[in-house]
Amino acid sequence: MSKQDYMNTSVQEPPLDYSFRSIHVIQDLISEEPRTGLRPLKHSKSGKSLTQSLWLNNNVLNELRDFNQVISKLLEHPENLAWIDLSFNDLTSIDPVLATLFNLSVLYLHGNSIQRLGEVNKLAVLPRLRSLTLHGNPIEEEKGYRAQVETMSPAIALAFLPLVVTLLVRYRHHFRLLVRTVLLRSLRDCLSGLRIEERAFSYVLTHALPGDPGHILTTLDHWSSHCEYLSHMGPVKGQILIRLVEEKAPTCVLELGTYCGYSTLLIARALPPGGRLITVERDPRTAEVAEKLIRLAGFDERTVELIVGSSEEVIPRLRTTYQLSRVDLVLLAHRPRCYLRDLQLLEAHALLPAGATVLADHVLFPGAPRFLQYAKSCGRYRCRLHHTGLPDFPAIKDGIAQLTYAGPG
Template identity: 90%
Template sequence: MVEFWASVTDLISEEPRTGLRPLRHSKSGKSLTQALWLNNNVLNELKDFNQVISQLLEYPGNLAWIDLSFNDLTSIDPVLTTFFNLSVLYLHGNSIQRLGEVNKLAILPRLRSLTLHGNPIEEEKGYRTQVGTMSPAIALAFLPLVVTLLVRYRHHFRLLVRSVLLRSLRDCLSELRIEERAFSYVLTHALPGDPGHILTTLDHWSSHCEYLSHMGPVKGQILMRLVEEKAPACVLELGTYCAYSTLLIARALPAGSRLLTIEQDPRTAVVAEKLIRLAGFDERTVELIVGSTEEVIPRLRTQYQLSRADLVVLAHRPRCYLRDLQLLEAHALMPAGATVLADHVLFPGAPRFLQYAKSCGRYRCRLHHTGLPDFPAIKDGLVQLTYAGPG
């Protein structure tokens, strides 16, 4: 006999439906998911929705997909408008009667897919002409929100234009990547053998020519002070990119210290290698490894003779920070007292990494608040972790 949920509270006592992939859980037993399927039940209201999913999900605020199709909902509960990461909402096959109900969803900035077919609102006069992918009435409801977002996030919009749209256009026209164009500029304007002048030239290129998405001088000062303070014997950098942070580290290293830097993209690595050598650093000081961090980290001890990294700099993809930090722990590559410095933890952000660092009990955390280079209004930060050793 199939049982249907008549109340949201029924979720607490029911086992989740099995899917193609097994559901992951946190240490507290809560589900680690961004999707919630409540379809094909007899729900007619969403009373206690927030309280229930807080008991079931580790990060309820991350919900991006909610399926409430084929229930008995007569209206759109305001609770759905509190999930600002929501991008997909299925409401087809319910009992929603007023098209105006949909206007409540105008507050959701990331909502891109909404289904309404199979509701009584289909019988409302003008529904067929008003609703295609989105009716003009709904579009008008979204207009004030769009204007507000454009004003509030104008700096993000400028960043999008400079770092994505214009960059893609120039990549297409020049048949060169931005890193390669930046290197050509450095060759023309910078002094070989002078890492400080090369860094200044890259900053000038990013500010006046094309936005480079590099660490920049403000964060760079924090990194250099940390290297000078810790005087590490060996530094491991994950994510070389255009070698900006690599040159900062190498410049501040004490004599005899070593820097290993890993870059996944071979084409980017070629440019980075040229910049490193142009600055005057040889392979004994700075060794560039081409490959994915997931594959290289387990081979660091045997293939690259790295027994310990006193300082680890994470500057690649924030979504990979947690995985790579746990790999470093698993292979015992960080001694007690080692420092980990991670960039872009607030923008675009690394929430799972930060949550782990704060809750696992093996790190002391310090957050350095900064802005993006050339976009100081966009808040970002570097997090500095001090490793206490295995728990």
């Protein structure tokens, strides 16, 4: 096996495990049989192990003399050791030999007898060291241990810098989204005493034309882009929704997840004459804002009925309490992790007629993998995925799943 092949596969290999062997000196490894796990160790033609992990924990080692010579007899490429477990031995210092293993990323030294905090600095030269454990050593009692060790010392922490920079560059759009939807939003919630939906509604009241749902939607889009990110459906996905409602001309639509009422207005303005929309929102405070927005747009309760409650509780009562015998189109826009549960509830209560359309937002971000897997594999749906991006964050890929129900089968 070439060295390149080794590098590609050895990280997946089980460790060379000499734990709990009462080993006193490193030389004993040559005559000692390693432990066997669920997967057998792989070896090269020369008989040496093809792993990057060496476990020596729970022995009685007090030094690592001849460490390099011994592991060169055990490992095909000892210089590529990435994980060493030396926990629960009798080591009193960090042997300099460990600082020569430049591919080392995980080093367990907890439960030893290391007494000097300065020993940690020997490892500052290791560029890939990501995880270091030292708890259970006498150095825990030394002043400054928490500041230096829990941060893995400033020098070792620098090893994280390239990774952090890479992640920030690669996921810069996600980072911006996090800042806008969590940090800034939480700060404004505290300062204003209002939720983002309430602040958005206040903006609509002063900038939008009452009775004009199109202008209200445009105002919400403008506020989300220029003031605070609303996490709403947005105009791109909105066009997909409007087109499907106009094509299907459903007499009854069920929306799970009203939120601020944005997608509710999209559906309501595209309904055919006599069409009915039932929208469900579990949060009473959010539902109150959505109700005001819907009525401001000019839709009465005969066209748009808002139900406050969890979808899990509302769906079984749609027939008896709300006189809803069938749903021609369903929009899932609440919590992606609830999509599969609610789809199966709709099936169980025979609310989906053959040919009914089910739309599910956010199936790629944050994602609904179990829902998609079920829809594709159960044999009762024809599936299509509309690829889009998030509003104001087009680089973050998302999608709307369109399912056409073929019947119970």
